[in-house]
Amino acid sequence: MSTSPGKILVAQGGGPTAVINQSLVGVVQEARRHPGIARVYGARHGVRGIVNEDFVDLTQETDANLELVAATPASALGSTRDKPDLAYCQKIFTALKAHGIGHFFYIGGNDSSDTVRIVADEAAKANYPLRCIHIPKTIDNDLVGNDHTPGFPSAARFVVQAFAGANLDNAALPGVYVAVVMGRHAGFLTAASALAKKYPDDGPHLIYLPERTFVLDSFLADVKAVQERHGRCVIAVSEGIHDASGEAIAAQLSSQVERDAHGNVQLSGTGALADLLCEQIKSRLGIKRVRGDTFGYVQRSFLGCVSEVDQREAREVGERAVQFAMWGERNGSVAIQRCGDYAVNYALVPLETVAGKTRVMDDAFISDSGNDVTDAFRHYLRPLLGSGLPQAHRLRATPVAKVLKP
Amino acid sequence: MSTSPGKILVAQGGGPTAVINQSLVGVVQEARRHPGIARVYGARHGVRGIVNEDFVDLTQETDANLELVAATPASALGSTRDKPDLAYCQKIFTALKAHGIGHFFYIGGNDSSDTVRIVADEAAKANYPLRCIHIPKTIDNDLVGNDHTPGFPSAARFVVQAFAGANLDNAALPGVYVAVVMGRHAGFLTAASALAKKYPDDGPHLIYLPERTFVLDSFLADVKAVQERHGRCVIAVSEGIHDASGEAIAAQLSSQVERDAHGNVQLSGTGALADLLCEQIKSRLGIKRVRGDTFGYVQRSFLGCVSEVDQREAREVGERAVQFAMWGERNGSVAIQRCGDYAVNYALVPLETVAGKTRVMDDAFISDSGNDVTDAFRHYLRPLLGSGLPQAHRLRATPVAKVLKP
Numbered sequence: 022m023s024t025s026p027g028k029i030l031v032a033q034g035g036g037p038t039a040v041i042n043q044s045l046v047g048v049v050q051e052a053r054r055h056p057g058i059a060r061v062y063g064a065r066h067g068v069r070g071i072v073n074e075d076f077v078d079l080t081q082e083t084d085a086n087l088e089l090v091a092a093t094p095a096s097a098l099g100s101t102r103d104k105p106d107l108a109y110c111q112k113i114f115t116a117l118k119a120h121g122i123g124h125f126f127y128i129g130g131n132d133s134s135d136t137v138r139i140v141a142d143e144a145a146k147a148n149y150p151l152r153c154i155h156i157p158k159t160i161d162n163d164l165v166g167n168d169h170t171p172g173f174p175s176a177a178r179f180v181v182q183a184f185a186g187a188n189l190d191n192a193a194l195p196g197v198y199v200a201v202v203m204g205r206h207a208g209f210l211t212a213a214s215a216l217a218k219k220y221p222d223d224g225p226h227l228i229y230l231p232e233r234t235f236v237l238d239s240f241l242a243d244v245k246a247v248q249e250r251h252g253r254c255v256i257a258v259s260e261g262i263h264d265a266s267g268e269a270i271a272a273q274l275s276s277q278v279e280r281d282a283h284g285n286v287q288l289s290g291t292g293a294l295a296d297l298l299c300e301q302i303k304s305r306l307g308i309k310r311v312r313g314d315t316f317g318y319v320q321r322s323f324l325g326c327v328s329e330v331d332q333r334e335a336r337e338v339g340e341r342a343v344q345f346a347m348w349g350e351r352n353g354s355v356a357i358q359r360c361g362d363y364a365v366n367y368a369l370v371p372l373e374t375v376a377g378k379t380r381v382m383d384d385a386f387i388s389d390s391g392n393d394v395t396d397a398f399r400h401y402l403r404p405l406l407g408s409g410l411p412q413a414h415r416l417r418a419t420p421v422a423k424v425l426k427p
Numbered sequence: 428m429s430t431s432p433g434k435i436l437v438a439q440g441g442g443p444t445a446v447i448n449q450s451l452v453g454v455v456q457e458a459r460r461h462p463g464i465a466r467v468y469g470a471r472h473g474v475r476g477i478v479n480e481d482f483v484d485l486t487q488e489t490d491a492n493l494e495l496v497a498a499t500p501a502s503a504l505g506s507t508r509d510k511p512d513l514a515y516c517q518k519i520f521t522a523l524k525a526h527g528i529g530h531f532f533y534i535g536g537n538d539s540s541d542t543v544r545i546v547a548d549e550a551a552k553a554n555y556p557l558r559c560i561h562i563p564k565t566i567d568n569d570l571v572g573n574d575h576t577p578g579f580p581s582a583a584r585f586v587v588q589a590f591a592g593a594n595l596d597n598a599a600l601p602g603v604y605v606a607v608v609m610g611r612h613a614g615f616l617t618a619a620s621a622l623a624k625k626y627p628d629d630g631p632h633l634i635y636l637p638e639r640t641f642v643l644d645s646f647l648a649d650v651k652a653v654q655e656r657h658g659r660c661v662i663a664v665s666e667g668i669h670d671a672s673g674e675a676i677a678a679q680l681s682s683q684v685e686r687d688a689h690g691n692v693q694l695s696g697t698g699a700l701a702d703l704l705c706e707q708i709k710s711r712l713g714i715k716r717v718r719g720d721t722f723g724y725v726q727r728s729f730l731g732c733v734s735e736v737d738q739r740e741a742r743e744v745g746e747r748a749v750q751f752a753m754w755g756e757r758n759g760s761v762a763i764q765r766c767g768d769y770a771v772n773y774a775l776v777p778l779e780t781v782a783g784k785t786r787v788m789d790d791a792f793i794s795d796s797g798n799d800v801t802d803a804f805r806h807y808l809r810p811l812l813g814s815g816l817p818q819a820h821r822l823r824a825t826p827v828a829k830v831l832k833p
Binding site for chain 2: 033036037062076077082089096102119183185186187194200291299319323324325411417418419421423
């Protein structure tokens with residue numbers, strides 16, 4: 022059993038983001054700079070592509086095209102939701118050995134980091150000298166050991182721009198507006214909507230996170246109070262909101278619940294949750310104009326909404342992954358650590374720290390009322406959104422005195 | 428009964444757009460330049476604000492703030508869905524007379540132009556010398572006599588960027604993706620999704636417009652064929668698709684149909700149509716990964732997605748409206764006419780030409796198959812989208828020969 026340290030493999034797993042290709046290109050370019058690396062392979066569609074030997078030779082890519090691909094959202098190599106078990110991992114080894122791969126870089130979220138951990142364990146058991154590095158990525162921002170994760174800032178920027186616009190639309194034609202945002206267990210992306218507020222009466226007026234139990238009666242009371250105060254109400258709701266027993270509100274509605282390979286209920290790609298909440302507001306509060314949107318896949322894939330901070334960091338975690346692999350002696354997961362206001366460092370943390378675990382929002386980020394965020398969260402998020410964020414402006418025109426009904 | 432030619436009133440009606448405030452600012456700035464105009468009033472929330480004498484004095488606005496408001500989406504004065512009848516119009520006259528208004532500028536779509544027509548008719552009947560100008564605005568692009576309408580190009584740009592991203596996401600994690608786009612009778616905005624295609628196998632692979640009868644069985648056969656060819660399928664569907672009898676597919680699903688003051692069924696603000704189509708694809712084609720998004724209000728309000736061509740033209744229709752009013756002798760509707768590739772002129776057409784009528788897509792813009800657009804449509808739309816449209820790029824990396832299963 023011989024391996025070549027000069028041949029590396031990179032793959033992308035889980036949901037695509039606006040900047041995951043930055044990390045891919047970071048790996049490829051740093052690897053190509055390293056004299057010890059002769060070949061850079063990419064596996065198509067994640068671990069499934071490894072098992073199927075569906076490899077492309079990224080050593081044969083122009084730098085010009087790599088830069089263009091880096092600026093393109095979604096996973097250029099393709100992705101997968103497969104979660105390898107022991108048999109699956111044995112097939113991965115067989116393929117890696119056959120191609121003489123010595124380093125495996127997997128860009129993904131907590132499910133993908135668990136995949137890397139299993140592959141690394143199996144490699145160790147099989148006494149196969151494989152260096153395994155997980156590179157963080159997820160719009161959910163739910164990896165432990167990270168200040169934040171690449172992909173989250175750009176998705177958050179989309180959410181901010183979407184709510185800033187929806188608030189203006191709702192102010193022009195008043196009513197209740199509910200928008201459902203991605204995030205199964207962690208509310209970071211939904212909470213980002215708070216950064217859309219500029220004036221005190223701007224929406225979102227209410228924010229519901231999966232970190233807090235969702236109680237329909239309390240929700241309706243909150244909406245009623247805002248409607249009475251402002252004559253309108255803009256609401257941000259996480260797709261992952263759940264009742265006291267932990268059951269997702271979205272799952273309670275659907276007779277046919279779809280689950281993925283990880284046992285997760287499908288929350289995205291359906292407007293059912295927004296429609297249910299709107300129906301409750303209409304029927305129980307008697308409000309006529311109630312509209313619901315579900316941001317869906319657009320929030321993670323929209324071409325052209327990106328934070329340049331996110332782009333830079335996503336590139337760096339890819340570069341650093343190769344540097345850790347070539348100069349270090351350990352497997353691990355690259356983690357972003359905030360070391361200034363605003364500045365970051367990158368560390369290699371044990372795979373066990375990240376794998377399969379879920380980070381949620383700190384209590385300090387959530388208001389005591391449970392339906393808003395704190396200034397601590399705003400301060401945390403603002404630098405991640407990048408520069409040039411569009412701003413909303415209002416007329417200041419003075420009212421004209423009434424003549425007929427003064 | 429005396430009126431002052433030196434006092435004008437401007438208002439905004441119907442659904443907000445990304446550039447409707449450009450038209451507002453065009454009116455205000457051009458009016459303030461005109462020595463014959465002493466006061467520029469704005470009515471809050473359209474005709475409702477006139478009836479309620481809810482006026483602001485736009486003569487007292489800084490140019491700096493007007494420029495910032497112009498770049499802000501949605502209706503800065505507020506909007507309304509009210510459609511005035513005779514009694515309503517008499518109240519409008521009473522308020523206009525009481526304030527000595529001589530010119531009425533109303534920025535809106537075909538419902539709003541009908542409002543302007545009724546107000547102008549009532550003014551004529553009452554022998555009240557009121558100059559009434561309709562300024563075009565609608566993301567639906569459905570005003571007759573116009574090459575296109577302000578607001579449509581920016582919304583189209585959103586749709587292009589959204590589909591370009593959704594196509595990449597779908598290519599990374601293959602399956603069927605359905606996105607529902609606004610457009611009750613006219614399919615222009617849904618058709619814009621075609622401009623997201625770059626490579627021959629890119630989505631959207633299928634486009635369904637309200638200009639063609641929607642037949643569920645044909646739809647499913649189309650999806651099946653694309654899925655078999657590409658292993659995935661991206662679909663653009665207009666919210667206004669209907670059966671042979673003209674009944675909206677969305678309306679067939681809902682037990683409680685909501686109608687607005689114009690008798691229109693509510694199509695937006697619900698995910699029901701996307702969910703129904705996804706359910707049909709899952710159950711009847713046996714495809715597992717099927718996801719549906721409804722772009723909803725985000726497509727018309729997203730802060731920061733705008734065509735600079737649209738911005739410029741929206742500003743100009745406002746400026747020209749004042750010029751037509753001050754130098755012409757007629758009521759009318761400002762219309763955009765294409766006079767070059769690409770260049771436009773503005774004309775004042777009779778209100779009767781535009782009011783209450785709906786323009787739909789030319790047959791020459793729709794493919795014979797009925798589920799795609801033609802190059803004539805692409806050529807029509809491309810210059811409207813503006814510059815700097817983000818592009819998607821692919822890896823060109825060469826495949827690696829298989830070792831285990833060559």
